[in-house]
Amino acid sequence: MKKKSFFSGFNAKMALAIVALSGALLTGCYKDDGLDVNGPAGEVILPNATYTITGSVVNPNGELIANGDATMTIGGASVELNGGSFTYQTETTGPVAIVVTPKNTKVYKGTVTTTVDIQEVAAGQAAVYNKTIVLPFADVVPTEFIDVEYKLETSVYGSDNLTNAWNNEDYTVKVNNANVKETYDGGTILNVVITPNGDKASKYGNYTTVITLPKYQVEKGENNIVSMPLTAILPYIEGPAQEYVYKNFNANFILINGAEVTSIELKKSEGTTPIVLDGKFKVEGINYFSYTDELKKEDANKYTYKIEVNYKDQKGASHTKEYDCNADNNVVADLLDGFVPADDTWNGSLYQIDFGNSGDEANMAPGVYPYYKDINVPADVNVVINRLSKNEIADLTVLRMYRGTPDGIKFAKDGSAADITVSFNEFGTEDFGEVTLVNANLDKADGSISATDGAYVLTIPHFSTFGAKIDFSSEESGTPTEKKEKTEREIGKKNDTDYAVNATIRYYYNTGSKFDIDEAVKDFTNDKAKERAKALILNDLASKNIVNNWEEKKTAEFIYTVAPYTCLESATIEALTKVTTYKYKIGSKEVTLDVTTAVKTEVKDVKTFTFGHGHGHSHDHGHGDLNAGGGIIEAE
Numbered sequence: 001m002k003k004k005s006f007f008s009g010f011n012a013k014m015a016l017a018i019v020a021l022s023g024a025l026l027t028g029c030y031k032d033d034g035l036d037v038n039g040p041a042g043e044v045i046l047p048n049a050t051y052t053i054t055g056s057v058v059n060p061n062g063e064l065i066a067n068g069d070a071t072m073t074i075g076g077a078s079v080e081l082n083g084g085s086f087t088y089q090t091e092t093t094g095p096v097a098i099v100v101t102p103k104n105t106k107v108y109k110g111t112v113t114t115t116v117d118i119q120e121v122a123a124g125q126a127a128v129y130n131k132t133i134v135l136p137f138a139d140v141v142p143t144e145f146i147d148v149e150y151k152l153e154t155s156v157y158g159s160d161n162l163t164n165a166w167n168n169e170d171y172t173v174k175v176n177n178a179n180v181k182e183t184y185d186g187g188t189i190l191n192v193v194i195t196p197n198g199d200k201a202s203k204y205g206n207y208t209t210v211i212t213l214p215k216y217q218v219e220k221g222e223n224n225i226v227s228m229p230l231t232a233i234l235p236y237i238e239g240p241a242q243e244y245v246y247k248n249f250n251a252n253f254i255l256i257n258g259a260e261v262t263s264i265e266l267k268k269s270e271g272t273t274p275i276v277l278d279g280k281f282k283v284e285g286i287n288y289f290s291y292t293d294e295l296k297k298e299d300a301n302k303y304t305y306k307i308e309v310n311y312k313d314q315k316g317a318s319h320t321k322e323y324d325c326n327a328d329n330n331v332v333a334d335l336l337d338g339f340v341p342a343d344d345t346w347n348g349s350l351y352q353i354d355f356g357n358s359g360d361e362a363n364m365a366p367g368v369y370p371y372y373k374d375i376n377v378p379a380d381v382n383v384v385i386n387r388l389s390k391n392e393i394a395d396l397t398v399l400r401m402y403r404g405t406p407d408g409i410k411f412a413k414d415g416s417a418a419d420i421t422v423s424f425n426e427f428g429t430e431d432f433g434e435v436t437l438v439n440a441n442l443d444k445a446d447g448s449i450s451a452t453d454g455a456y457v458l459t460i461p462h463f464s465t466f467g468a469k470i471d472f473s474s475e476e477s478g479t480p481t482e483k484k485e486k487t488e489r490e491i492g493k494k495n496d497t498d499y500a501v502n503a504t505i506r507y508y509y510n511t512g513s514k515f516d517i518d519e520a521v522k523d524f525t526n527d528k529a530k531e532r533a534k535a536l537i538l539n540d541l542a543s544k545n546i547v548n549n550w551e552e553k554k555t556a557e558f559i560y561t562v563a564p565y566t567c568l569e570s571a572t573i574e575a576l577t578k579v580t581t582y583k584y585k586i587g588s589k590e591v592t593l594d595v596t597t598a599v600k601t602e603v604k605d606v607k608t609f610t611f612g613h614g615h616g617h618s619h620d621h622g623h624g625d626l627n628a629g630g631g632i633i634e635a636e
Contacts, residue, residue: 046124050558053088053116055131055511057081057100059108060542062549069104070135073097093120100133109138114545126558127602130511132549134542142391144220144440145403145465148254149183150213150228155290156194158204159246160236162292171196171234183225186215187408194232203238207248209329214254216335217407228252230331231290245300249325251289251307251332258314259338264289266325267306275303287336307332314338339382350383350420359425359455360387360400368418370409370463377409385422388465395442396536397472399435399456400424404463417461419447424468425455431529432470433588440465470587474540477581477592482599485575494567494611506557507573509601514550515541520593533586537593540584546595558603565611572605 053074057065064084072079074088075096090096095115102108116129154173156166173180174193184190194207211228218224233248249266265282266289268275283289289307305325312318317340323332341351349364362385364370370377377383384405391401402422411418429451437458439445445466448459456468495501517534524530541547562568576599584591 047559047561048091049121049123050126051090051093051118051121052126052128052556053090053096053098053118053131054086054128054554054556055133056085056549057133057135058084058547058549060134060137060539060547062547065108065135066104069108070100070102072101073099090118093118098131098133100135102135105138107138108135110136112136112545121602121604124560124606125602125604126505126556127600128509128556129600130509130598132512132545132547134545134547136542140390140394142394142401143388143403145217145407146220146224148186148214148216148218148224148226150186150188150226151183152180152190152192153227153229154194155229155231156207157231157233157292158200158236159233159244159292159294162233166200169197170200184213184228186213188213192230194234196234200234203236204234205237207232207234207329209248209250209327209331211331211333213333214335215406215408216254216256217405226254228333229288229290231292232329233292243297245295245297245328247293247295247305247327248329249289249291249293249305249307250330251309251323253287253309253311253332253334253336255287255311255336255338257337257339259336260312261285261287261336262310262312262318264310265308266291266293267308268293268303269305270303305330309334309336311336312338313340315340337382339384341382341384350385352385352387354387354389356387360422361424362420362422364411364420365413365418368411368413368420370411372406372409377406381406383409388467391440391467395469396532396539397469398438398442399427399432399468399470399532400458401440401465401467402458403465404460407463410462419459419461421457421459423452423455423457425453427456427529427532428454428526429456430454431524431526431533431587431589435468435470435587438467438469442469471585472536472587473585474537475583477583480578480580483577483579485577486572487574488570488572488605490570491568492570495562495564498564500564501562502559503562503568504557504559505571505603506555507601507603508553509556509575510550510552510577510598511554512549512551513546513595513597515546515548515593515595517548517593520591523589529587533589533591536586537582537584537591541582541595546597550596550598556601560606562608563610566608567611569607569609571603571607573601573603575601 057070057072059065065081067081067083070081072081072086075090075092079086079088095117098114098116100112102110112133112135114131114133116131118127118129121127152175156171157164158166172195175181175190190211190213192209192211195201196204211230213228229252230250231248233246235242235246251264253261253264255261263282263284266277268277277293279291281291295303307323307325308320310318310320321334323334325332341353349368350362352360352362370383386403386405388401388403392398411420435449435456437445437447437449445464446461447466449468450457450459458466458468460466493503517537520537521530521533524533560568578597578599580595580597582593582595584593
């Protein structure tokens with residue numbers, strides 16, 4: 001008699017074992033033992049087929065998420081995530097929805113929904129479906145800037161009573177010949193006219209002034225509404241001719257980059273002789289100021305005035321600015337910038353901030369100067385280019401993003417339009433080829449980009465947010481290829497009793513996906529470009545629930561009911577994998593990547609034969625018995 005090996009053909013991919021549960025005895029059995037193949041009386045109903053969905057929830061880096069970071073439902077039922085892994089069993093076929101919802105929203109975003117389509121197998125058989133779910137990281141919010149808007153807030157007095165302010169109904173404010181708007185944009189010039197109403201109309205004259213609102217931006221999310229207080233003194237004109245005139249002074253300073261006002265003071269002089277003012281002609285520690293000077297009519301043009309502001313920068317150094325104020329109604333509105341650039345950020349023309357050590361350089365050629373609305377930028381204004389690294393992380397197709405301030409300034413040389421340049425060489429130029437100059441919305445921007453000596457050179461005609469972006473696209477190429485691998489395993493164990501027993505069949509399966517990302521990008525010559533290409537591909541795959549997490553020899557079990565006087569001869573394990581080809585366009589290069597994914601593993605075609613009562617002797621042939629108390633035969 002030839003002996004049949006239980007583990008003949010065993011390899012590292014698949015193995016199979018059985019354990020007797022319920023206290024019965026399973027011993028070795030073979031048809032050539034001369035056993036009676038007639039079945040016993042009665043019939044055993046096989047249990048329903050069992051289906052298992054198993055897998056893991058990972059982050060885009062392929063790492064298992066932590067306990068408590070997300071919740072999961074499968075088929076509407078809550079499923080526990082144990083260190084990111086999950087198992088779900090059912091006897092239902094058809095589409096089953098899997099929903100993963102992040103709880104740790106600081107790290108992860110969005111609900112991920114996917115479906116497993118369970119295909120029916122015969123009673124007494126089992127199938128395991130593998131699923132990897134990638135929970136996206138929370139978005140890196142790019143640095144966005146919004147324009148500051150100004151809210152005009154008026155306080156009105158009559159010149160005969162500077163103690164009690166008028167009620168709103170006592171006067172009308174017109175700005176640029178229109179009703180007052182809720183807010184006004186920076187850079188706007190406001191012609192303000194205030195007229196008295198009601199019985200005050202015959203007693204007081206009008207107030208007129210001009211305000212030029214500073215233009216600047218703040219990061220989105222910060223308060224961008226700035227109060228613009230205006231104190232107006234309307235001259236009292238009732239009765240005999242007035243002996244006095246009034247000069248009104250208002251100042252409002254917008255503080256940026258850590259600037260701090262020390263004092264604001266109105267200075268009055270006659271020729272070169274200072275004149276001492278009465279009342280609150282000086283304030284300390286606040287950024288706004290209002291004062292009205294009463295003069296005899298004959299002295300209306302006798303004096304000159306200046307508003308002086310003293311402030312400290314972000315390092316505590318003191319600075320002073322002065323403004324001539326000789327109109328009847330004077331309003332000063334200005335930015336006080338506390339920015340103190342480091343010495344090594346100055347390239348002789350402008351400041352370049354947060355450029356790091358990646359070969360970035362800004363250049364303003366000799367003779368080029370910045371201007372805004374046909375006015376040269378004041379010497380005390382810092383002309384700055386910042387690198388916006390968050391924007392580059394938020395969208396990996398963006399190789400660089402910069403912001404030039406003051407926003408909106410242009411450049412000229414000898415009275416004609418000119419440009420400045422910003423260059424970077426971190427990625428070389430051969431791998432990505434042509435790149436696009438974009439604005440903050442990633443739309444095509446004014447200017448151009450050229451490749452010179454391994455560096456990309458951005459030519460910029462005016463300041464805004466601008467950057468360099470590469471082309472990137474992905475597509476699934478053709479129809480995925482499915483591969484089925486069948487392995488028949490001999491078992492050769494019998495139930496030598498007159499009652500049915502359950503046997504647990506243990507088997508191994510593979511799970512996850514695998515691909516060779518290094519092979520895919522081998523043609524990239526610049527290391528930084530190669531790493532960016534890999535990151536783009538991995539990010540795209542993660543959005544498709546694919547990470548490089550292939551794992552072999554995961555263990556599963558299912559219970560098979562063995563009838564009385566029946567031999568469990570063999571079972572077939574069928575593993576289904578799928579190979580999907582993705583094509584990528586990354587800059588000027590095309591990349592192809594094959595992804596192998598474990599789809600499911602089934603235990604099917606369980607073969608049995610029966611023998612007559614009374615042939616209960618054991619034919620172990622060297623195989624250990626599985627008796628009451630059991631134990632699992634491990635593969636050798």
